[in-house]
Each structure stands twice: as structure tokens, then as C-alpha cells.
Amino acid sequence: MTLAPVPGRRDAPATRLSGRPAVRAVSGSVVGRHHQVELLVAVLDCGAHVLLEGPPGTGKTTLLRAVAAAGEMPFVFVEGNAELTPGRLVGHFDPSRLLETGYRPDVFVDGPLVEALREGALLYVEEINRVPEETLNVLLTVMSEGELHVPRLGRVLAADGFRLVAAMNPFDIVGTARISSAVYDRVCRITMGYQSAEDEAEVVALRAPQVGEAWRARVVDLVRRTREHPDIRIGSSVRGAIDTVRLACSLGGLRELPPESWRTGLDAATVALSGRIRLQESCGRSPEAVVRELYEAVFGAEPTEDDGDDAGERGAPGGA
């Protein structure tokens, strides 16, 4: 049985960012990134699909959410992973109602793609490189045709405003190669590198405001050094700095010590960073040892008894 085509809501209000005001609005909630904000607003304004490419924690999701909010654009979020089958992306007929009603449009449960098409929304696919090939092919068809054919449901047209916005980490070993030239041929690409030390400190201040500026700047310095250390293959993003500060605060609270005390800072950095960094396999060291080396390079060696208030602190060294 074939049913009449189901159009998307072509009458849905057009969702357009209005250039400069949108750029200004986004800049209020995103630290730095003026160039990328401008590029992203322009890409979406002209109706193109876009790929944000950069390491984890570089603010891809933050930027996109801010742009969508500023433009009051509906936004559908999908986590890209191996379980995102075409069926999950597109939707399915509710099996419990199928028996009594048959394949009727109102029995169809919209998946994120159909929802985004009908609403003229931004479909944000995180980690698009992890999406299975056959699911990518569905997205490719939608990008080039502007419509989707769903068996037994019919055609779903893309309402005005529909755009695919994808993100990926170019260094992710899981399936990055599968992002074929066919995908690249259909998207504009904006790269997101790490921000400056000043911007990263501002990001940390937003997410973890409880500590002094000077100490925060040193935590950011420590985290940035993980990206340059010869024994480290993959360093930490700004998320590692946010967690170090938060953890130092809660640990300091438990110990009734300032978060900035030497050992509390070391323990916080070790727990926050040792799993985030990936070592060179040949280096033969533990991540804890490398974090401690970097910590001592930034904060100095452990103070002795005479040196100050945190000398009497208890607890074993941070695992070096």
C-alpha cells in the first residue's frame, strides 16, 4: 500500500538569522570566536549546510547552540554513534498501533531527521564521523535533494530553514576516514582550533568562577602544556581546566584548605587530567607522572614545612 506524499510544513515560518544582530547576540554568550561566529551566521543565512571541525572541547556545541538561540531557530540534536541506524534517524511506524490501523501517517513516529525536515530546523549531528555509512547516505540524499522518501509514508520535504550542521573531531580515529568526499562536497567547513590562553581562562571563569584569577590562569597554563609535552599524544581541552578548578574547590572544602593549596591543586589536576591525556605508547610513563611533572613546572615543587600554610596537608602524593 502506498499513501499520498506527506509534505513537510512548507508554510512554516522562515527561520533566518538577521546578520549583524545575530552576531552580536551570539558574542554575548560565547567567549571570543568572533571570526567563527560571523562565518557560521553567514553560512546558515545563505542556506548552506555546515561542518564544524575541531578537537573535543573547542566549543563547537556551544557555538552552534548560541547561534541557533540568537536566530530563534528550532534545533534538533543527534548524537552520532554506531547505533544511529537509518531507522533511528528517520523514524518508525509505532508497532503497537500498526496492527489496528495499518501504515497511516499518524502512526509514524518522527525521528530527528523527519522532525527537523518538517519544522525547518537545524539538525545538529555530533561526531558525524561515527555515524554508520548507510545512515550517512540518508543524510547525503537529503542534502542534495532537499527531501526524503520514507517507505510507506511518502515524501517529506525540507521546510524552509532546514540545514544540516555536523561536528567532528578530525583526529578521532573512529571512522574519520569514512567522511567521504561526497559529504565534504555538500557542506561548508569551519575549523575550530584551541583558543588563546586569555580566552580559555575566561571560559573557565564562566564555568568555574570560584577561584582567584591568577591561580585560574596557571591551571589554564598547565592544561595548555599538555598539548605540547613530547610524551603526550593528545592533550586536554579546556574541559580539563574547568574540572581541575571545580575539583580543587570541592576537595579544598573537604580538607578545609584553600583550593589553591599545593597538594589539593595537584590531586585535582591529576584526577581531572590523567584520563584526558593520551600518552605516546613508547614513553613508558604513567599519565599521573606526566601531570605531576607539568604541575611542578607551573606551580613549583612541593613546599616544605616552613614554606607555608599547606605544608601540613595530609594525603599521599598524587600518584607519581
Ligand SMILES: Nc1ncnc2c1ncn2[C@@H]1O[C@H](COP(=O)(O)OP(=O)(O)O)[C@@H](O)[C@H]1O
Ligand atoms: N568559546 C567558548 N565560550 C564559552 N564556553 C566555552 C567556549 N568554548 C568552550 N566552552 C565551554 O567548554 C566546554 C566544552 O565546550 P563544547 O561546546 O561542549 O565543545 P565541543 O562541542 O567542541 O566538544 C563547555 O563547558 C563549554 O561551555
Ligand SMILES: [Mg+2]
Ligand atoms: Mg560537542
